[in-house]
Amino acid sequence: xxxxIVRRLAMAAMILWFISVAVFILMRVGPxxxxxLQQGINATPEKIAEVDREMGLNNPYPVQYVDWLKGVxxxxxGRSVLTQTNITTEFRARFPVSFQLMVMTLFWTVxxxxxxxVISAARQNSASDYGVRLxxxxxxxxxxxxxxxxxxxxxxxxxxxxxxxxxxxxxxxxPWNNFRQFGPPSFVLALGSVATVMRLTRSSLxxxxxxxxVRTARAKGLAERVIVLRHALxxxxxxxxxxxxxxAGGLLGGSIIIEQIFNLRGLGQYLYAAILQKxxxxxxxxxxxxxxxxxxxxxxxxxxxxxxxxxxxxA
Amino acid sequence: MSDPNNYWVRKINxxxxxxxxxxxxxxxxxxxxxxxxxxxxxxxxxxxxxxxxAGASPSAAATPSETPKKGxxxxxAFTGPFAGANPWNSVYGGSGIVPEVYNYLFxxxxxxxxxxxxxxxxxxSHQLQSDNITFVFKIRPNVKVAPNAQSIPERALDSGxxxxxxxxxxxxxxxxxxxxxxxxxxxxMDAPDASTFRIIMKSPYAWTEANVGNNLIGAVVPKELxxxxxxxxxxxGAGPYKLTExxxxxxxxxxxxxxxxxxxxxxxxxxxxRTYADQATWLAAFSSGQVDYYAATNQDxxxxxxxxxxxxxxxxxxxxxxxxxxxxxxxxxxxDARARNAVNLATNRDEYIQLIGHGAGEPQGPVPxxxxxxxxxxxxxxxxxxxxxxxxxxQFSAAGVTEFSFAFPTSSNTNDYVNIFVRQMQxxxxxxxxxxxDAGTWVAQYxxxxxxxxxxxxQQYQTPDFALQWYVTGGITGNNHYDTGFSDPAxxxxxxxxxxxxxxxxxxxxxxxxxxxxxxKSPPFINFFGLYADLLLSQNVRGFQFNVGSLIYxxxxxxxxx
Numbered sequence: 020x021x022x023x024i025v026r027r028l029a030m031a032a033m034i035l036w037f038i039s040v041a042v043f044i045l046m047r048v049g050p051x052x053x054x055x056l057q058q059g060i061n062a063t064p065e066k067i068a069e070v071d072r073e074m075g076l077n078n079p080y081p082v083q084y085v086d087w088l089k090g091v092x093x094x095x096x097g098r099s100v101l102t103q104t105n106i107t108t109e110f111r112a113r114f115p116v117s118f119q120l121m122v123m124t125l126f127w128t129v130x131x132x133x134x135x136x137v138i139s140a141a142r143q144n145s146a147s148d149y150g151v152r153l154x155x156x157x158x159x160x161x162x163x164x165x166x167x168x169x170x171x172x173x174x175x176x177x178x179x180x181x182x183x184x185x186x187x188x189x190x191x192x193x194p195w196n197n198f199r200q201f202g203p204p205s206f207v208l209a210l211g212s213v214a215t216v217m218r219l220t221r222s223s224l225x226x227x228x229x230x231x232x233v234r235t236a237r238a239k240g241l242a243e244r245v246i247v248l249r250h251a252l253x254x255x256x257x258x259x260x261x262x263x264x265x266x267a268g269g270l271l272g273g274s275i276i277i278e279q280i281f282n283l284r285g286l287g288q289y290l291y292a293a294i295l296q297k298x299x300x301x302x303x304x305x306x307x308x309x310x311x312x313x314x315x316x317x318x319x320x321x322x323x324x325x326x327x328x329x330x331x332x333x334a
Numbered sequence: 335m336s337d338p339n340n341y342w343v344r345k346i347n348x349x350x351x352x353x354x355x356x357x358x359x360x361x362x363x364x365x366x367x368x369x370x371x372x373x374x375x376x377x378x379x380x381x382x383x384x385x386x387x388a389g390a391s392p393s394a395a396a397t398p399s400e401t402p403k404k405g406x407x408x409x410x411a412f413t414g415p416f417a418g419a420n421p422w423n424s425v426y427g428g429s430g431i432v433p434e435v436y437n438y439l440f441x442x443x444x445x446x447x448x449x450x451x452x453x454x455x456x457x458x459s460h461q462l463q464s465d466n467i468t469f470v471f472k473i474r475p476n477v478k479v480a481p482n483a484q485s486i487p488e489r490a491l492d493s494g495x496x497x498x499x500x501x502x503x504x505x506x507x508x509x510x511x512x513x514x515x516x517x518x519x520x521x522x523m524d525a526p527d528a529s530t531f532r533i534i535m536k537s538p539y540a541w542t543e544a545n546v547g548n549n550l551i552g553a554v555v556p557k558e559l560x561x562x563x564x565x566x567x568x569x570x571g572a573g574p575y576k577l578t579e580x581x582x583x584x585x586x587x588x589x590x591x592x593x594x595x596x597x598x599x600x601x602x603x604x605x606x607x608r609t610y611a612d613q614a615t616w617l618a619a620f621s622s623g624q625v626d627y628y629a630a631t632n633q634d635x636x637x638x639x640x641x642x643x644x645x646x647x648x649x650x651x652x653x654x655x656x657x658x659x660x661x662x663x664x665x666x667x668x669x670d671a672r673a674r675n676a677v678n679l680a681t682n683r684d685e686y687i688q689l690i691g692h693g694a695g696e697p698q699g700p701v702p703x704x705x706x707x708x709x710x711x712x713x714x715x716x717x718x719x720x721x722x723x724x725x726x727x728x729q730f731s732a733a734g735v736t737e738f739s740f741a742f743p744t745s746s747n748t749n750d751y752v753n754i755f756v757r758q759m760q761x762x763x764x765x766x767x768x769x770x771x772d773a774g775t776w777v778a779q780y781x782x783x784x785x786x787x788x789x790x791x792x793q794q795y796q797t798p799d800f801a802l803q804w805y806v807t808g809g810i811t812g813n814n815h816y817d818t819g820f821s822d823p824a825x826x827x828x829x830x831x832x833x834x835x836x837x838x839x840x841x842x843x844x845x846x847x848x849x850x851x852x853x854x855k856s857p858p859f860i861n862f863f864g865l866y867a868d869l870l871l872s873q874n875v876r877g878f879q880f881n882v883g884s885l886i887y888x889x890x891x892x893x894x895x896x
Contacts, residue, residue: 049775052774052778052781053774065506065507065509066506066507066508066509067509069507099582101415101417102415102416102417102418102582103418103566103567104567104582109582168614171614171615171618172614172617172618174618174622175617175618175619175621175622176617176621176638176642177642179621179622179623179642179643180622181618181619181621181622181624183624184608184610184615184618184619184622184624185409185584185585185608185619185624186584186585278611279611279612279615280611280612280614280615281615282610282611282612282615282619284581284583284584288583288611289583291611292415292583292611295772295773295774296415296773296774297774
């Protein structure tokens with residue numbers, strides 16, 4: 020098992036290195052000048068050259084790359100080209116927002132997706148099954164950004180209500196307003212994953228319910244509820260864990276559109292602005308961070324398989 | 335129930351919700367989004383902050399007997415980044431902070447609201463000497479720097495500060511918004527004594543005061559701050575407010591400068607500027623009372639909001655914003671004057687006004703219509719800049735043009751113009767191919783004049799002279815950036831002459847003449863139409879001056895919260 024983990028970490032390091040090179044090159048190959056964007060439309064060549072010097076943008080590319088990578092490894096992430104703010108400080112401020120959004124989205128996904136998937140499988144081809152499946156199709160096909168815009172605009176226009184759209188409200192100091200702020204965006208974000216988990220739980224559970232041991236359990240006279248919840252469900256959750264793990268990894272990188280619409284100062288919003296403004300330092304760092312998170316979550320999910328299914332062993 | 339940050343408290347206090355509704359609403363609100371029923375151009379900061387101009391705008395409601403009240407928080411917003419608050423080259427949201435924190439020799443509204451004229455600030459008076467080139471500013475005593483943590487002494491500003499600031503403005507390295515003005519027109523500046531500051535022009539220039547009083551140009555900064563690394567992120571000035579917090583991507587918070595030279599002002603306890611990434615978010619925040627100011631995308635949206643809440647204050651007035659089409663005369667097909675002229679002939683400005691302006695807007699020549707007397711009238715434009723599709727077809731054909739490409743920035747309201755533009759060119763027998771570019775790429779290529787043609791973002795110029803710089807040799811910045819490559823000595827001479835004419839009647843004639851000359855020479859920069867600004871305020875604001883005639887809004891120290 021240890022060798023497996025070490026091997027996977029080594030592979031992850033190689034993949035991250037590859038991604039770091041790719042994002043570094045892509046940011047620089049694309050047209051646009053971050054110094055010009057920072058200085059505005061009246062920037063003079065002298066001023067742009069000065070900014071380039073200050074930010075190290077006039078160094079050869081390999082030097083810029085090594086400097087950046089050194090900073091990443093030592094957690095000295097440098098400054099944003101556009102705003103001159105410290106990236107580490109900004110990251111620390113924004114990470115909790117994306118983290119909370121991720122946790123709450125997973126919460127909705129699990130508490131809605133799994134139970135309704137179970138209901139749908141246990142009452143296959145009933146009215147409730149069709150209802151759940153219809154909702155799943157809606158969740159999968161309707162774009163979340165459209166739902167998000169409606170969720171924020173309709174209450175505002177109709178009833179003059181909107182969640183707090185100013186500063187981020189702390190969960191510890193004001194749980195109610197924190198819920199008002201994070202509840203709607205996390206629910207909107209969860210729509211797609213709820214639908215996925217519902218359908219996956221349903222199909223996986225249906226398969227397990229056809230297994231021999233379940234037939235045996237029925238033959239022994241066990242209640243259907245006991246069979247489903249105690250015997251079948253655990254085994255049907257393995258693919259769901261995969262999806263949840265991948266979802267968590269992706270969400271921890273930030274949800275760009277939802278954070279924009281609900282004005283949540285998370286990592287997604289930060290990354291989006293950085294890409295648009297050619298803010299090299301921020302964009303490169305956040306892309307690398309997102310890749311690292313996805314890789315680590317993938318590894319964690321694979322290891323969890325061994326916990327849920329004792330038959331799985333890693334050499 | 336006294337917490338003003340509580341949504342329900344705000345609603346009850348504003349009279350929009352009864353206490354019975356509050357009790358019921360508390361239960362419903364707990365359901366959050368799940369219980370509720372299930373739509374900008376957001377990312378372009380300039381397009382989300384249209385400004386007003388030209389005299390007709392009233393201030394916000396205040397009965398004659400109403401006495402200004404001290405206290406309260408005014409919250410405004412915009413879409414886009416702050417990108418710091420450099421006093422001289424901010425063009426993003428930081429330019430909303432600068433006029434609140436710093437002083438200007440005066441604030442000038444001469445071009446837009448002559449009835450308001452000049453409002454003195456750091457200068458208590460000024461004079462143009464008999465040589466017509468020397469401006470003498472008398473510095474007001476006791477204009478003191480706000481308390482601050484940057485160790486800038488809380489002293490009175492003097493002429494040395496004005497001189498140091500204007501030297502920065504005139505320095506090419508500073509990349510200031512006022513560099514073109516200073517470089518082209520100012521000969522020298524000095525401070526013969528602590529209370530006297532002088533600007534000596536190279537030749538008479540009619541728009542000196544407009545530039546000096548321009549909130550994007552003329553901020554006076556304590557000299558100790560000028561070379562400080564804190565200049566951009568931690569501004570310190572002697573203006574009505576001091577900045578206590580600037581959180582990029584979130585908000586800027588300002589509180590009154592306790593050393594402010596106007597006793598008893600400003601009235602507010604707090605002035606907050608928020609930024610939203612999305613126009614819909616700003617709209618939701620305004621509709622729910624979380625911000626006090628909203629710039630509607632058009633008058634229909636404004637009317638909708640008024641239907642929902644008739645107590646809102648609404649201002650609909652001419653704006654200095656407009657969009658344009660830019661052609662690089664060093665690249666085909668724009669080397670041919672017939673091709674350039676054909677674009678102008680094929681442009682039906684009324685269609686833009688109907689579709690984009692929702693019926694509100696004015697066709698526009700080289701000088702924005704918001705400059706009223708300096709702009710060409712509709713009748714003059716109809717003659718000098720006619721809409722004539724068949725003639726456009728002929729000219730395109732004569733120039734051998736069957737198609738052309740043009741760029742546009744995707745993160746702006748120019749998306750709205752693209753479809754209309756393509757269709758109108760199609761009607762003239764030409765295929766116009768749009769090339770969407772992200773904002774960063776677009777600016778870089780536009781700056782370096784690498785584009786062949788482009789739809790151009792909102793333009794907002796505070797003087798007719800600046801607007802006409804698109805047509806002179808060297809272009810808008812005077813040093814070939816964004817340059818169309820166009821050059822005509824007669825136009826250069828005409829623009830210079832108009833700007834140097836101090837007599838108003840003669841100046842108006844000169845501006846009209848040079849515009850007609852420009853339009854006769856197949857210009858490479860054509861304007862579509864002038865927008866209207868539809869601005870809304872919450873009912874709690876009093877004494878607000880809508881018409882400030884500035885590039886981004888510059889709020890004054892004279893309004894208060896009821």
